[in-house]
Amino acid sequence: MQTTFEKIAILGKYQITTSQDARKAARAVVEDVAQFLLQFGCEVVLEAESAMNLDVTGYPLLTPRQIGEQCGLCIAIGGDGTMLGIARELAPYGTPLIGINQGRLGFVTDLPLNHYQDQLGPMLHGIYDQDFRPLIHATIEREGRQIFNGHAVNDVVVSRGAMSGMLEFRVEVDGQFVSNQRADGLIIATPTGSTAYSLSVGGPIVHPATSGWVVAPIAPHKLSNRPLVLPDSSQISVKLLSGRDMSAKYDMLNMPELLIGDTLHVKRSQFRARFLHPKGWNYFAMLRNKLGWNEGGS
Template sequence: MTSNFRHVALIGKYQASSAGSTGDSSRQALEDIAHFLERQGCEVALEAETASNAGLTHDYPSLNVDEIGARCDLGLVVGGDGTMLGIGRRLARFGTPLIGINQGRLGFITDIPFDTYQATLSPMLKGAYEEDLRPLMHATVVRDERIVFEALAMNDVVVNRGATSGMVELRVEVGGRLVANQRADGLIIASPTGSTAYSLSAGGPMLHPSIPGWVLVPIAPHTLSNRPIVLSDATEVAVEVVSGRDVSANFDMQSLASLLHGDRILVKRSEHCVRFLHPQGWNYFATLRKKLRWNEGGS
């Protein structure tokens, strides 16, 4: 049996431990998937941290992320959306396609249930899949005209106050034009991918992944007329910290920068996209129905 993907990398939860039931189940899952891939004619490697955490360093070749990007035709991510966010940002510049297998609750971007992965992956490995490109956000923190922090985000860039401090005041510009000075607990700049994450819980709309836009969502604004707004992702968004204590910027909630008054967070569309592969017939709305427990009302 021949696969369209000759060299496949397995990437698992970084936080999984090789000791205890969580580690044992993760190791077993990775071993099962690796054996399945080998039967499909694939050469299998493990991401180095995954191999170490699962205790599989002697069973398969271990590759770091750059080596995966240079050598592998496909990344198979076993875990949840957080795992996919982390590896997706790092592999985007290589154009490596990614498939997500979810071991727990169905994810928005790790959308293949573990108990059906063999039946789902078999046709995908032969080329029967749908490709889904998700542009990344490129964010910089500028202080005294110098870049002091830089990060990519797939979901969102969030500027917010400290846990015990009051509101922050943020000057928001889009395309060099002033939008407003906003007093709030913070501000979310979310991509369509991130519109179903923190942005959604803060009252923002869901954006279909095909929309080339972002949503700007204030967190608990002082003025209730400050509402979410959808923007084109072709324009740069600038957020300046005017006042507030313990202000920080989060990027996908996985990296953090502490901010000072006068700091500017500049967000623009990255030149890189994450390449997701879904089963043929994949339906974004079906994912929403299952994940958000909507009344399906049909197939």
């Protein structure tokens, strides 16, 4: 039977420091998924860096840019970090993504590794649900010039170093002053990122269809500084007033070191990540499963 996707890329989970046994297991999963796709008559390619680090051979290798330009689908095998990394790179191309969960929680990797075939097969024939997740576009301004810009699927975080004191920063929304705050840092999260770092500091869970940002302080000096939910049409500015050993991260990847006087500007990106889910996928069922909401209930 003809599939919806003719050319499919696979991205495998890898880390340079991973043990040989773990790398061998990850390589076996990539090879198994590739063989499964070949049974459907799909052309299979591999993301080059992960394939070389896992020592998977026998398939064409493509960069993320080439995957976006040439492939109708990308399958990411790993945890949410693996999925978020490739989602950022493929968002400009609108390439759909399916996640096979080889990690732990896996809020955006839907298919369980131990029986992914049962759900992936129908999806290859166009039987799936999909949603689009907005990305954050973040820039850092220093003395009137831009020194960094990037995109994030989950969040952008300003934080202090492990051995330094609290930061002080000024928050503005659409040019309007909100507050000066003293805290260990500040998280600006998308609805997708509301179940990540923001959740751990008491931020709300935001449904992915909601057009909004979460702005959540990390260990604020004043307990009255609470998380805010803002429309994602807002432009948020965070100016560093005092502190040392300051840094910013997007999806937990390092941006340049921050200095006093730097301003982080955040707005909605022009790009969206496109996630495919098994037919009948339910956001609340996913939350119940990942967060153990049924435990102790009837």
